[in-house]
Amino acid sequence: MSAPRTKFYLDKQSAKWSGVCAGIADYTGMDVTLVRIAVVLLTFLSGPWTLPAYWITAWMAPRKPIELYQQDPDQKKFWQGVRRNPHAMARDVRSRFRELDRRLADVETYVTSSHSRLAQEIEQLR
Amino acid sequence: MEFPEALIPLFGILALFIGLPWMIFHYVTRWKTTKTITTQDEDLLDELYDLARRLDDRMSTIERIVQAENPNWRSLGRDPVEAALEDRSERIYEAADRTNRPSRRT
Numbered sequence: 001m002s003a004p005r006t007k008f009y010l011d012k013q014s015a016k017w018s019g020v021c022a023g024i025a026d027y028t029g030m031d032v033t034l035v036r037i038a039v040v041l042l043t044f045l046s047g048p049w050t051l052p053a054y055w056i057t058a059w060m061a062p063r064k065p066i067e068l069y070q071q072d073p074d075q076k077k078f079w080q081g082v083r084r085n086p087h088a089m090a091r092d093v094r095s096r097f098r099e100l101d102r103r104l105a106d107v108e109t110y111v112t113s114s115h116s117r118l119a120q121e122i123e124q125l126r
Numbered sequence: 127m128e129f130p131e132a133l134i135p136l137f138g139i140l141a142l143f144i145g146l147p148w149m150i151f152h153y154v155t156r157w158k159t160t161k162t163i164t165t166q167d168e169d170l171l172d173e174l175y176d177l178a179r180r181l182d183d184r185m186s187t188i189e190r191i192v193q194a195e196n197p198n199w200r201s202l203g204r205d206p207v208e209a210a211l212e213d214r215s216e217r218i219y220e221a222a223d224r225t226n227r228p229s230r231r232t
Contacts, residue, residue: 004165005172078175086163090171096178103185107192110199 005079007066018058026064046109 011022014032021039025032041049056106071079163171172222 004127004168006163006168009189033208075175082163082168082171085169086167093171093174093178096182097174100178100181100185106200107185107188110192114196 003065003068005068006083008061009068010058010061011064013064013069018054019063020054020057020061023061023064026076027080027083029084067074 008027009023010019010025014026015023016022020026021035022032024030025035039050078089078092078103081092091117
C-alpha cells in the first residue's frame with residue numbers, strides 16, 4: 001500500500017545483470033527479451049554510451065519493494081496501464097463500476113419481481 | 127547576398143547549447159506534468175480498483191446462486207405481464223385501414 005507503484009524500480013528477481021532491462025520491461029509491460037535485444041542492438045549501432053547509462057541507472061534507481069513482487073498478473077497489467085495513461089485507467093475503473101451496477105440491477109429486478117409474483121400466487125390461493 | 131561563413135559555427139554552438147537543452151527540458155517538464163499522478167491519487171485508484179474487483183467477485187457469486195435457483199432468471203427478471211402483452215395498437219390500426227379503404231388499394 002505504501003510503496004509507490006508509478007516509479008521505476010530495478011527488478012532483481014528477473015535480472016540478468018543489475019535488473020535495469022527487467023525493470024524497464026516491468027515498468028512498460030514490454031517483453032524482457034525484446035528490451036534486452038533492443039539495448040544490445042543500440043550498443044552496437046550507436047556506440048557504447050548505453051553502458052554508462054546502464055550503470056548510472058543501476059546505481060540510482062531503487063530496488064523493487066518486496067510487496068510489489070506479490071502482485072498478480074491482472075494488477076501488474078493495471079499498473080502498467082496507469083503508468084502509461086492514468087486517465088484511461090481511471091475511466092477503465094469507472095466502466096467496471098458501471099458494469100457492476102448493471103449486473104446488480106438485473107439481479108435486483110429478478111429478486112423483486114419474483115417476490116411480487118410469489119405474493120400474487122399466494123393471494124390467488126386464498 | 128552571400129551567407130557569411132563565420133556565422134555557421136556560431137549557429138551550431140547556439141543550437142547545441144541552447145536549443146538542445148531547451149528541447150530536452152521542454153519534453154521533460156511535459157512528461158512530468160502528464161505522466162505523474164500524486165501519491166494520494168495513486169492510493170485512491172488502487173483502492174477503487176481493489177473494490178471493483180471484490181465487488182465483481184461478490185456479484186459473480188450472487189449470479190451463480192440465482193442461476194442455480196432458476197436457470198433462466200434473466201428472462202424472468204423482466205415483468206412477465208409486460209413481456210407477454212405486446213403493443214398491438216399498430217396492427218389494429220393497420221387492419222382498420224385495410225377494412226375501411228379497400229377500394230383505394232385496388
